[in-house]
Amino acid sequence: MIRVESLNNKFGHITTANDVSCHFEEKKVTVLLGGSGSGKSTLLKQMVGLGRPDSGSIMFDGRDITKLARKELYELRKKMGMLFQGSALFNSLNIYENIAFPLREHTNLSDSVIKTIIKIKLEMVGLRGVENMMPSQLSGGMTKRVGLARAIVLDPKVVFYDEPTSGLDPIASGVIDKLIVDLNKKLGVTSIVVSHDIDSAFRIADKLIILFYGNLIAEGTPEEIKNSPDPKVRQFITGSPDGPIPFTLTDKDFIEDILID
Numbered sequence: 001m002i003r004v005e006s007l008n009n010k011f012g013h014i015t016t017a018n019d020v021s022c023h024f025e026e027k028k029v030t031v032l033l034g035g036s037g038s039g040k041s042t043l044l045k046q047m048v049g050l051g052r053p054d055s056g057s058i059m060f061d062g063r064d065i066t067k068l069a070r071k072e073l074y075e076l077r078k079k080m081g082m083l084f085q086g087s088a089l090f091n092s093l094n095i096y097e098n099i100a101f102p103l104r105e106h107t108n109l110s111d112s113v114i115k116t117i118i119k120i121k122l123e124m125v126g127l128r129g130v131e132n133m134m135p136s137q138l139s140g141g142m143t144k145r146v147g148l149a150r151a152i153v154l155d156p157k158v159v160f161y162d163e164p165t166s167g168l169d170p171i172a173s174g175v176i177d178k179l180i181v182d183l184n185k186k187l188g189v190t191s192i193v194v195s196h197d198i199d200s201a202f203r204i205a206d207k208l209i210i211l212f213y214g215n216l217i218a219e220g221t222p223e224e225i226k227n228s229p230d231p232k233v234r235q236f237i238t239g240s241p242d243g244p245i246p247f248t249l250t251d252k253d254f255i256e257d258i259l260i261d
C-alpha cells in the first residue's frame with residue numbers, strides 16, 4: 001500500500017532519514033518506534049506530503065507522494081487521516097468546527113449530514129456532548145480523541161497516528177490502543193502509528209519498524225523484534241540506560257560507530 005524507497009532527508013547537519021526503505025501493508029497496523037529525535041514525525045509528515053525529502057520516493061497507491069503537485073496531493077489527502085503529535089486542533093474553533101473542517105474542505109455535504117457524521121465519529125472515539133467546547137477546555141486524553149475523530153472523519157483508507165498515547169494515563173492509552181485496533185479491524189483501515197510507548201506498540205502492531213537517528217535498524221513482527229539479537233534493538237525495547245545507545249547523541253561519527261558495531 002505504501003512503500004518508502006531509499007529515502008534521504010537532512011535538516012542542516014541532522015539526518016532524519018538515511019537511505020530508509022520500508023513498506024506498510026494494507027489493512028495492517030505498523031508501528032514506527034524510535035527514540036526522541038530519530039526522525040519518526042518527519043517521516044510520517046513526509047508520508048502525507050507535508051514537506052519533501054531530499055531524495056527517494058514514497059509510493060502511495062502507485063503514485064510518488066514526494067513528486068505530486070499540490071492539487072494532486074490535495075485529492076490524495078482525502079484518503080489519508082492524520083492525528084498529529086499534539087493533536088494540532090485549531091484553538092479558535094470549537095470541537096464541532098474542528099472535526100467539521102476536513103468535511104467542509106473536501107466535500108459539499110449539507111450541514112445536517114455533517115452534524116450526523118460528527119456525532120457518529122465522536123461516539124466512535126467515546127466522546128459525547130463536547131461539540132461546543134473549545135480545545136483549551138479539553139483534557140489531554142480528550143484532545144487526542146478529538147484529533148482522532150477529525151482524522152477519521154473522511155473515512156480514510158490510511159490513518160497516520162503520531163504518538164497517539166503519549167501523555168495519557170494507562171487506561172486512556174489502552175482505550176486509544178483499542179480504538180486503533182478496532183478501526184483497523186472493523187473498517188479495514190491501514191494504520192501507521194508513531195510511538196515510543198513500547199508496551200502499546202507491542203500490543204497493537206502487526207509489524208514494527210525501529211528508527212535510530214534516521215537509520216532503519218529493525219523491521220519485523222513483534223515476535224521477531226522481541227527475539228532480535230541486535231543490542232541496539234534490545235536496549236531500545238527494554239528501555240535500558242546501559243547499552244550501545246547513550247542518553248545524548250549528536251555526533252554523526254558516533255552514530256555511525258554505533259551502527260557499525
Ligand SMILES: Nc1ncnc2c1ncn2[C@@H]1O[C@H](COP(=O)(O)OP(=O)(O)OP(=O)(O)O)[C@@H](O)[C@H]1O
Pocket residue numbers: 011014016034035036037038039040041042043085196
Ligand atoms: N522542519 C524542521 N527543520 C529543522 N529541523 C527539524 C525540522 N523538523 C524536525 N527537525 C529535526 O529533525 C530531528 C527529528 O525530528 P522528528 O520530529 O522527526 O523526531 P521524532 O522521532 O518524531 O522525535 P520525538 O519522539 O521527540 O517526537 C530533530 O532533531 C528535529 O529537531
Ligand SMILES: [Mg+2]
Pocket residue numbers: 040041042085162
Ligand atoms: Mg515526533
